[in-house]
């Protein structure tokens with residue numbers, strides 16, 4: 387549903403958030419939003435400083451798992467995600483995941499896209515199903531189990547959103563349980579040679595098995611909505627900025643990721659009082675980092691409000707920064723480019739398109755309306 391009243395948490399799914407972000411950047415680059423009880427930061431340099439700060443962590447220390455899922459299987463997964471941990475629990479597994487994702491042979495992406503994109507696939511399936519199906523294939527999950535995995539991942543992501551209701555959370559927990567059982571079986575079976583899972587198992591004797599299972603779910607669930615949003619926002623950009631030559635597609639996808647990112651913000655929690663830009667942040671405070679606002683900061687990208695296909699020295703916080711930066715960035719760009727390329731081989735644009743943004747406090751994920 388499109389929100390009409392704009393505020394930091396409504397901006398992600400708002401039709402036009404970027405003028406609002408510009409005003410925040412210029413007039414109040416860091417301020418305390420008394421209504422939502424959260425610090426809001428919109429300038430790139432401040433956001434990068436906070437993402438690197440040892441005084442800020444990724445989960446509220448007094449609620450490491452959302453209260454609504456405590457005691458459910460989803461909580462077991464959530465608590466082990468590298469995205470939700472700091473220190474050794476984060477670093478060791480993060481490095482293993484990064485190392486093994488880097489081994490992925492992406493030359494097969496065009497064939498994988500053809501395998502998973504059927505000709506009658508609508509825009510919803512194109513954005514929400516094809517990218518994760520391709521990723522699951524690269525990870526090493528066999529095609530016969532893919533439809534089930536897709537359904538569970540779609541249900542599981544509900545536990546990552548504060549907008550979820552009890553029924554969504556209950557479904558997320560059932561999905562977490564199914565995914566854990568299924569992935570345990572997959573790891574015990576024969577894994578396709580060269581798959582990420584095969585590499586991870588060969589190279590990760592010292593990794594806790596439960597943490598590995600949880601983070602396999604993490605890889606698929608963290609890419610699910612973010613990649614759906616990136617691909618959807620690329621289709622919108624095609625309509626708004628015109629057709630693009632196939633050879634420039636990677637630059638196009640990177641510029642969309644900067645200009646209209648699918649992950650518009652992320653949060654941090656203060657663990658020790660400290661001062662930044664003349665403001666005192668206190669232990670226990672929550673901080674909202676407006677990544678989408680930072681990407682258009684003139685000090686970060688020249689003419690940041692312009693869509694520039696071949697932008698020189700493009701900079702972006704859309705995939706995070708610092709120790710929690712996204713390990714899937716390169717892969718997400720390549721998968722999205724391959725899907726777009728396959729799609730555009732049949733047509734120049736997706737249009738004319740109409741869409742609304744899915745209700746979300748941080749994601750900018752279009753839902754296209756069939757006309």
Ligand code: HEM
Pocket residue numbers: 444468469470480487521604605606608609612613616648649652653703704705706707709710711712713714715717718
């Ligand atoms: C367009 C697609 C994607 C976007 C926009 C995106 C964005 C992000 C962002 C902003 C973060 C940092 C969050 C923070 O610091 O608070 C992040 C972290 C993460 N992403 Fe992505 N991501 C995408 C795709 C993927 C894919 C394809 C994978 C897996 C292959 C993935 C796996 C992860 C993981 C595991 C983390 C946690 C890293 C950590 O905490 O150290 N993401 N992503």
